[in-house]
Amino acid sequence: MTQDFNTENYFKQIYARPVILETQGLSQVFQHDQIKRTILKQIDLKIHQREFICIIGPSGCGKSTLSRVVAGLDDFDSGKVLVDGKPIQGTSPERGMVFQGYTLFPWKTVKENVMFGPLMKGISRTRAEEMAREWIGIIGLEKYENQFPHELSGGMKQRVAIARALVNEPKLLLMDEPFGALDPYTRQKMQKHLLDLWQNIDITILFVTHDMDEAILLADRIVALKANPGEIREIIEVNLPRPRTPDIMQSDEFKQLKAHVNHLVHAQDDIEIDPAMQNLPSIPRMTQVSTQK
CATH class of the missing domain: 3.40.50.300 (P-loop containing nucleotide triphosphate hydrolases)
Incomplete structure (x- = not known):
């Protein structure tokens, strides 16, 4: 202690x-x-x-x-x-939310999932991509940014879900x-x-x-x-x-x-x-x- x-x-x-x-x-x-x-x-x-x-x-x-x-x-x-x-x-x-289930969009890549929130807020695609890449780097999944959720482990999916919530700066x-x-x-x-x-x-x-x-x-x-x-x-x-x-x-x-x-x-x-x-x-x-x- x-x-x-x-x-x-x-x-x-x-x-x-x-x-x-x-x-x-x-x-x-x-x-x-x-x-x-x-x-x-x-x-x-x-x-x-x-x-x-x-x-x-x-x-x-x-x-x-x-x-x-x-x-x-x-x-x-x-x-x-x-x-x-x-x-x-x-x-x-x-108020960002992360559930027990992996609530990622299965048809979107890791990067596209994290970009989703900023795009919905009206942020430009270029800036949204920059923000997504920054958070993907923070969670340590740079090599997986173009992967789809079904290609990730459970822990990886939850890291993406956390990044998707935090990219909106809640x-x-x-x-x-x-x-x-x-x-x-x-x-x-x-x-x-x-x-x-x-x-x-x-x-x-x-x-x-x-x-x-x-x-x-x-x-x-x-x-x-x-x-x-x-x-x-x-x-x-x-x-x-x-x-x-x-x-x-x-x-x-x-x-x-x-x-x-x-x-x-x-x-x-x-x-x-x-x-x-x-x-x-x-x-x-x-x-x-x-x-x-």
């Missing part, structure tokens, strides 16, 4: 920065026929410039819903969502389990690459994950949600030094923090469990092969 890291000073500096994203009493209710279910309830959250925030919680707690609402992809029933103090109105390039990057489909080795490499990007550019990140190790490794603060309804259970300041590498996961401090996060995520009352996981039916026997040795 780095001895000269001062947690109190670190967070004092964060809280002195401007608030980029604020939600005030944010609530969302899902209704299907006569059934109503509160997905998000009274979410009050302030995220400061260049913070790295991770959202974590049990299945069905509204993690992805929160990110989609902030992105402007989903409506909400009550409350406010403010970016730089102004209410959001639909989607915007100032104030906020929203990431919904972006590394969930990757193998453990590639996931670890992508976590390091994302931290390198974040530490070197002016970007604020809201990152949804179900992986506690990932949340603790990446975040300044972890927002733990409880389910049914989705409310903030606790906001945790991650008191681990920056920059972080996977080695920090072996430290006692990391393990203690993980135990606390694990308790928050899994110590749910029965009423808070995802309804789809309640009253699971018994499985009828469909084989005569014995499970006994």
